[in-house]
Amino acid sequence: MGDEWTIGRLLEWTTDYLKQHGSESPRLEAEVLLAHARGCKRIELYTSFVDPASEELRTRFRDLVRRRGEGMPVAYLVGHREFFSLDFRVTSDVLIPRPETEFLVMAVLDHIKANLAAAESIAVADVGTGSGIVAIAVVRQSPKAQVTAIDISPAALAVATDNAERLQVSARIDLVESDLFAGVPPDRSFDIIASNPPYVSTSEMTALPREVKAYEPELALAAGPTGTAVIERLIPQAAERLRPGGSLLLEISPMLQQRVESLIRAEERLILGTTIKDLANLPRIVQARRT
Numbered sequence: 001m002g003d004e005w006t007i008g009r010l011l012e013w014t015t016d017y018l019k020q021h022g023s024e025s026p027r028l029e030a031e032v033l034l035a036h037a038r039g040c041k042r043i044e045l046y047t048s049f050v051d052p053a054s055e056e057l058r059t060r061f062r063d064l065v066r067r068r069g070e071g072m073p074v075a076y077l078v079g080h081r082e083f084f085s086l087d088f089r090v091t092s093d094v095l096i097p098r099p100e101t102e103f104l105v106m107a108v109l110d111h112i113k114a115n116l117a118a119a120e121s122i123a124v125a126d127v128g129t130g131s132g133i134v135a136i137a138v139v140r141q142s143p144k145a146q147v148t149a150i151d152i153s154p155a156a157l158a159v160a161t162d163n164a165e166r167l168q169v170s171a172r173i174d175l176v177e178s179d180l181f182a183g184v185p186p187d188r189s190f191d192i193i194a195s196n197p198p199y200v201s202t203s204e205m206t207a208l209p210r211e212v213k214a215y216e217p218e219l220a221l222a223a224g225p226t227g228t229a230v231i232e233r234l235i236p237q238a239a240e241r242l243r244p245g246g247s248l249l250l251e252i253s254p255m256l257q258q259r260v261e262s263l264i265r266a267e268e269r270l271i272l273g274t275t276i277k278d279l280a281n282l283p284r285i286v287q288a289r290r291t
């Protein structure tokens with residue numbers, strides 16, 4: 001890169017480079033990475049197009065762009081991602097928050113509004129909390145919610161702990177290292193159990209895009225030959241832990257809808273509800289009610 005590099009030229013060059021390396025939103029990614037390298041907001045780039053880019057900035061930016069070109073997701077490069085209008089820290093120990101998971105949070109909030117409006121306190125479990133997005137978004141939106149946030153990965157729980165502190169909700173979130181409910185105190189029951197569990201089957205794992213397979217934690221994705229290894233264990237445990245009338249809300253892969261719905265039908269303590277569709281009109285959140 002020569003002496004004439006401006007912010008605008010850097011963006012143009014990088015957009016082209018990332019496009020050639022398979023990025024689906026190259027301009028956006030170039031802006032996010034450049035704002036990160038510069039330590040500014042993305043919008044501030046728009047008033048800086050003609051500003052010169054220093055050698056130091058270009059070196060920092062070049063390194064980020066190179067790693068993005070190799071496949072590392074932008075969220076890991078910049079160390080954070082927005083979810084439910086909140087800024088979460090993410091590392092390669094946690095799944096990158098996906099927009100579909102906002103439907104899980106909305107389902108929890110809808111259930112609170114419809115059935116628990118008069119409750120003094122609402123006990124929620126977030127099973128497989130990862131970076132803590134579901135637990136944290138719920139307590140930020142619902143002042144009466146107390147969340148038990150469970151994960152089997154201590155490294156993921158460290159990220160969730162940090163996010164809960166930074167978003168000032170630690171007092172209402174109990175982070176528990178546990179294989180599903182095994183390590184949760186046996187007398188603890190819940191009004192709502194929400195989970196975005198691992199649900200990728202063994203064959204789908206091999207077909208995942210490189211940036212998912214090579215960078216995101218396998219523990220957050222892989223769920224046995226059919227993708228239901230974790231869900232199959234979770235359903236009876238959730239039935240055990242839900243209070244009468246309580247709700248189980250499960251994010252699923254659209255391909256698993258029928259299988260998960262029949263697993264719930266086979267659990268006599270649960271009544272299957274309507275499965276919620278996402279923005280792409282795909283089945284996304286399976287709902288069940290404890291008898």
Ligand SMILES: C[S@@+](CC[C@H](N)C(=O)[O-])C[C@H]1O[C@@H](n2cnc3c(N)ncnc32)[C@H](O)[C@@H]1O
Nearest residue numbers: 128129130151152153179180196197198219220
């Ligand atoms: C698909 S990720 C979801 C993370 C986060 N809730 C989100 O929506 O971004 C699944 C999470 O479940 C955790 N997990 C996998 N198996 C588990 C188990 N048996 N018990 C508890 N957590 C588990 C993983 O470590 C991972 O953080």
